[in-house]
Amino acid sequence: xxxxxxxxxxxxxxxxxxxxxxxxxxxxxxxxxxxxxxxxxxxxxxxxxxxxxxxxxxxxxxxxxxxxxxxxxxxxxxxxxxxxxxxxxxxxxxxxxxxxxxxxxxxxxxxxxxxxxxxxxxxxxxxxxxxxxxxxxxxxxxxxxxxxxxxxxxxxxxxxxxxxxxxxxxxxxxxxxxxxxxxxxxxxxxxxxxxxxxxxxxxxxxxxxxxxxxxxxxxxxxxxxxxxxxxxxxxxxxxxxxxxxxxxxxxxxxxxxxxxxxxxxxxxxxxxxxxxxxxxxxxxxxxxxxxxxxxxxxxxxxxxxxxxxxxxxxxx
Amino acid sequence: xxxxxxxxxxxxxxxxxxxxxxxxxxxxxxxxxxxxxxxxxxxxxxxxxxxxxxxxxxxxxxxxxxxxxxxxxxxxxxxxxxxxxxxxxxxxxxxxxxxxxxxxxxxxxxxxxxxxxxxxxxxxxxxxxxxxxxxxxxxxxxxxxxxxxxxxxxxxxxxxxxxxxxxxxxxxxxxxxxxxxxxxxxxxxxxxxxxxxxxxxxxxxxxxxxxxxxxxxxxxxxxxxxxxxxxxxxxxxxxxxxxxxxxxxxxxxxxxxxxxxxxxxxxxxxxxxxxxxxxxxxxxxxxxxxxxxxxxxxxxxxxxxxxxxxxxxxxxxxxxxxxxxxxxxxxxxxxxxxxxxxxxxxxxxxxxxxxxxxxxxxxxxxxxxxxxxxxxxxxxxxxxxxx
Numbered sequence: 001x002x003x004x005x006x007x008x009x010x011x012x013x014x015x016x017x018x019x020x021x022x023x024x025x026x027x028x029x030x031x032x033x034x035x036x037x038x039x040x041x042x043x044x045x046x047x048x049x050x051x052x053x054x055x056x057x058x059x060x061x062x063x064x065x066x067x068x069x070x071x072x073x074x075x076x077x078x079x080x081x082x083x084x085x086x087x088x089x090x091x092x093x094x095x096x097x098x099x100x101x102x103x104x105x106x107x108x109x110x111x112x113x114x115x116x117x118x119x120x121x122x123x124x125x126x127x128x129x130x131x132x133x134x135x136x137x138x139x140x141x142x143x144x145x146x147x148x149x150x151x152x153x154x155x156x157x158x159x160x161x162x163x164x165x166x167x168x169x170x171x172x173x174x175x176x177x178x179x180x181x182x183x184x185x186x187x188x189x190x191x192x193x194x195x196x197x198x199x200x201x202x203x204x205x206x207x208x209x210x211x212x213x214x215x216x217x218x219x220x221x222x223x224x225x226x227x228x229x230x231x232x233x234x235x236x237x238x239x240x241x242x243x244x245x246x247x248x249x250x251x252x253x254x255x256x257x258x259x260x261x262x263x264x265x266x267x268x269x270x271x272x273x274x275x276x277x278x279x280x281x282x283x284x285x286x287x288x289x290x291x292x293x294x295x296x297x298x299x300x301x302x303x304x305x306x307x308x309x310x311x312x313x314x315x316x
Numbered sequence: 317x318x319x320x321x322x323x324x325x326x327x328x329x330x331x332x333x334x335x336x337x338x339x340x341x342x343x344x345x346x347x348x349x350x351x352x353x354x355x356x357x358x359x360x361x362x363x364x365x366x367x368x369x370x371x372x373x374x375x376x377x378x379x380x381x382x383x384x385x386x387x388x389x390x391x392x393x394x395x396x397x398x399x400x401x402x403x404x405x406x407x408x409x410x411x412x413x414x415x416x417x418x419x420x421x422x423x424x425x426x427x428x429x430x431x432x433x434x435x436x437x438x439x440x441x442x443x444x445x446x447x448x449x450x451x452x453x454x455x456x457x458x459x460x461x462x463x464x465x466x467x468x469x470x471x472x473x474x475x476x477x478x479x480x481x482x483x484x485x486x487x488x489x490x491x492x493x494x495x496x497x498x499x500x501x502x503x504x505x506x507x508x509x510x511x512x513x514x515x516x517x518x519x520x521x522x523x524x525x526x527x528x529x530x531x532x533x534x535x536x537x538x539x540x541x542x543x544x545x546x547x548x549x550x551x552x553x554x555x556x557x558x559x560x561x562x563x564x565x566x567x568x569x570x571x572x573x574x575x576x577x578x579x580x581x582x583x584x585x586x587x588x589x590x591x592x593x594x595x596x597x598x599x600x601x602x603x604x605x606x607x608x609x610x611x612x613x614x615x616x617x618x619x620x621x622x623x624x625x626x627x628x629x630x631x632x633x634x635x636x637x638x639x640x641x642x643x644x645x646x647x648x649x650x651x652x653x654x655x656x657x658x659x660x661x662x663x664x665x666x667x668x669x670x671x672x673x674x675x676x677x678x679x680x681x682x683x684x685x686x687x688x689x690x691x692x693x694x695x696x697x698x699x700x701x702x703x
Contacts (some may be wrong), residue, residue: 022432052535054532054535054536072540074538074539075538077536077538078537078538080536082533082536084529084532084533086529087529088530088532088533089530090322090524090530091328091524092326092329093322093325093326093329093522101318101322102319102533102537103317105534105537105538105539106537106538131588139578149533150533180490192542237335250518261490
């Protein structure tokens with residue numbers, strides 16, 4: 001088993017009466033791209049800030065690279081690269097100077113730093129913009145600069161806090177490809193986002209957070225297996241009678257249905273040939289149908305089912 | 317030394333702005349110093365008046381004589397073109413013709429058509445003479461109405477309008493100091509310049525470096541926050557020292573001689589005030605004002621303090637209440653020392669030491685307040701580390 005890079009145990013952080021993190025625990029292994037998924041306000045950024053010792057917390061332990069993380073753990077901080085949600089660069093400096101400054105906080109050797117800065121510029125594709133000031137860059141380029149400033153010193157652990165917020169699709173893809181490449185080069189990555197498709201595409205393991213608590217953790221497949229839904233079938237059909245809907249609802253493995261007058265949605269849990277059975281019922285009743293879709297559950301379904309129905313309802 | 321280098325790098329990017337401020341302020345201060353050094357003595361100006369007396373009576377001759385007392389009477393040919401030329405080329409300021417029947421009309425109390433006059437419009441000489449003649453005629457009529465004879469009324473009116481008000485301008489005549497008058501003025505205006513320069517140039521640099529998001533990123537690195545703060549302090553100290561050195565050299569150059577102890581005390585006084593200005597700049601920066609508002613804040617603070625404390629207006633001319641309030645500002649104590657050094661007040665060693673210590677105290681209090689505010693801000697946001 002690979003060595004633990006980040007270990008959080010029973011972390012509690014309160015802002016007055018508000019509990020931002022409620023006995024939150026995590027264990028991230030070397031070489032993982034670990035996704036922290038949750039809606040806004042679920043505690044992702046608070047977790048990151050506690051992890052980096054930027055924020056004090058009320059209870060719990062944090063270990064990084066097997067050592068306790070404190071505000072003065074400078075030798076640990078040397079190995080961490082951080083890419084915050086907001087673009088944190090100096091407007092007064094050029095692209096090159098910005099990367100050089102942040103890299104210089106970790107690397108004192110001038111020659112080595114020069115090489116690292118050049119590599120970071122090439123990595124994020126900002127070569128032709130090296131003399132530009134941040135204000136002259138587009139939103140996507142700014143995000144890339146933000147990433148370059150965080151990874152130039154070649155950290156072993158890279159933390160990305162929603163790096164693709166307000167980024168165009170082209171830049172987003174480039175950023176995601178870049179993160180995957182950093183991981184291939186040996187870095188462990190913690191990636192927070194509320195974009196589920198990004199997390200699903202990128203992360204090897206995911207923790208879903210809600211209201212400061214971890215409500216599920218595992219690989220994408222493991223998470224999908226946790227929920228009831230295995231298949232969602234949508235059929236375009238007009239004038240379905242209540243009797244037809246009821247008949248379909250009573251089919252094996254069908255646990256829910258919805259009909260809005262044009263689209264008939266059937267939620268299935270397990271089983272095979274669900275689509276054939278449903279189409280058979282419609283054919284028996286001579287229902288003319290349009291397009292038919294069959295979808296496997298996404299992380300979105302997982303998240304909605306766990307937070308929107310199961311756990312939150314139980315808690316309330 | 318990454319943060320130190322960053323400070324200097326950002327400062328260098330603001331060099332153009334800094335140089336503009338330096339140039340403007342140095343020009344301003346030198347202009348103020350050199351235009352404010354005239355000996356303050358009131359001197360009455362004499363106008364060139366040409367008088368044509370068509371009435372030729374004792375009354376009209378008395379008026380001509382009265383005008384001649386305080387002005388120069390010039391003779392010109394009574395030709396319209398000649399007179400207009402004289403006015404145009406400023407040989408004459410005012411041309412007065414006392415019309416025939418002047419004495420008779422004056423005696424009857426009439427003020428109509430007593431004079432004909434030619435003048436340049438909107439000149440102060442015209443305004444003065446019009447007012448002078450009106451006042452004279454009104455006074456004569458007043459005496460006549462009071463029952464005096466025409467001769468007596470003319471004589472009394474002449475005495476009345478000749479009455480003088482002694483004008484003296486407050487000046488430090490007893491001034492005895494080795495500090496030259498120009499250097500004294502230069503050091504007097506220095507608080508305004510020091511506060512303005514430091515706040516306008518250093519505040520934006522501090523704001524850029526301590527901006528929340530970049531500070532977070534810096535705090536995530538292996539650089540201990542204390543070391544980062546020390547590097548910012550070192551960068552600030554270099555800028556502040558260069559600023560002081562520049563203004564000190566100019567002060568010495570204006571004074572001419574380096575041998576006077578007053579000059580060295582003035583330099584010490586300015587360096588202590590500079591410390592306060594630097595502390596004030598960091599204090600203002602700790603509130604994270606918008607960059608665009610720094611200049612407005614600077615003007616409010618520097619002008620407000622300088623007006624209240626006697627930089628632009630001499631302290632003895634300020635009200636007692638104003639001075640009492642000004643004691644709670646460091647510029648008051650700075651000016652107190654400056655006034656003793658330039659001989660405006662009697663030099664008292666203890667007062668000078670007290671005043672300089674007061675300035676130091678203000679600098680220390682401002683620095684402590686800055687630290688407290690920063691700690692308060694961090695404790696409120698739950699931040700465990702700060703740069």
